[in-house]
Amino acid sequence: MKSIIAILLTLPLAAVATLNGRCVKGSDPLYNNFGICVKTSTCKHYGGTSKSGLCPYDDDDVKCCVVEEACAECGENGCSICQWTNQPCDMYWLSNRCPGGSNFKCCGPAL
Template identity: 45%
Template sequence: MRSFIITALVCLPLLTNAALNGPCTANGVPGACLATSTCSGGGGTSVSGFCPNDPADVKCCTKTCGSGGQCRIASTCTTGNTQSGLCPGPSDFKCCLPASGCTPPSVNTATIALIKKSEGFVSKPAPDPIGLPTVGYGHLCQTSGCSEVPYSFPLTESTATSLLHSDLVSFQNCIARDIVDSVRLNDNQYGALVSWAFNVGCANAGSSTLITRLNNGETPNTVAAEELPKWNKAGGAVLPGLVTRRANEVALFKTASSVIAHPPPC
């Protein structure tokens, strides 16, 4: 089941309202409310429904940038590592890079297998168990009919896998960005957190007690075992599928590996 409606203890709002040039969050990805022409002219993607107080041509503009970065209002960049000139719109809409400035790695095959098993395969756009339109392995449609997907329907498992890898880039970036470089994670630990962020959204992950505890230097395996299972609700109700997914993510997180994925290798 796809993302951004999961809560640990309370239900969080799905939409973040914002004024023109202000911050917004589109399906868990940070951005700024910009005119669609400004956004597209700077290489960004406009997502409807996340700047509801503004004119119709003002939408939440998102864009990946630099080496593993995401365009966002500078004051919301937790690493403090920003780069100007890579994002459309106002001067404070900057590329927020991981603290190390290095590109986050792709998740390993164990993580891909976990996500595929959790999400299931859907060849054509269809509502998921809570009514959100999805396709492939948990791709949340951004436009009517999922027209943003660069593959024809019905998807094959191969094209759905390619779409999943593309979708995961934003979540790899936000996990690398939100966790300080002093926290060392192997590829299984990193992958488990990317799977979790893919399910709950970057905004929820970044503001979580889990990330706070990791950044405070607590033992990663303990933090994951205690915090991940809390994210088992959708619409205020515990879902068995989420209970299972969180247990699988904890198991992956605890699987030993000598491959270091965070901080991102340069």
């Protein structure tokens, strides 16, 4: 019985950082706000940079990824960045330019 309780207590922790999910909070605001947990090969494919330790419950090849300026060119209103769609975007949402699901898109100038 005690082992079942111990397993159940770890379940909420395992859900903190998941593949295509938000990174856990660290000391870097860029990764805290704009990071997504993806495989390092996926991050590289999208032109992103990876940071270790922010997706602790995933496989070793899953890291926190930030994609800046690679999802679209810089424009009059600023440069692009992949971000969560529940955050404000002062430019335009551009699909199919970022890793993850439909809730993680490129915020960038219109093409």
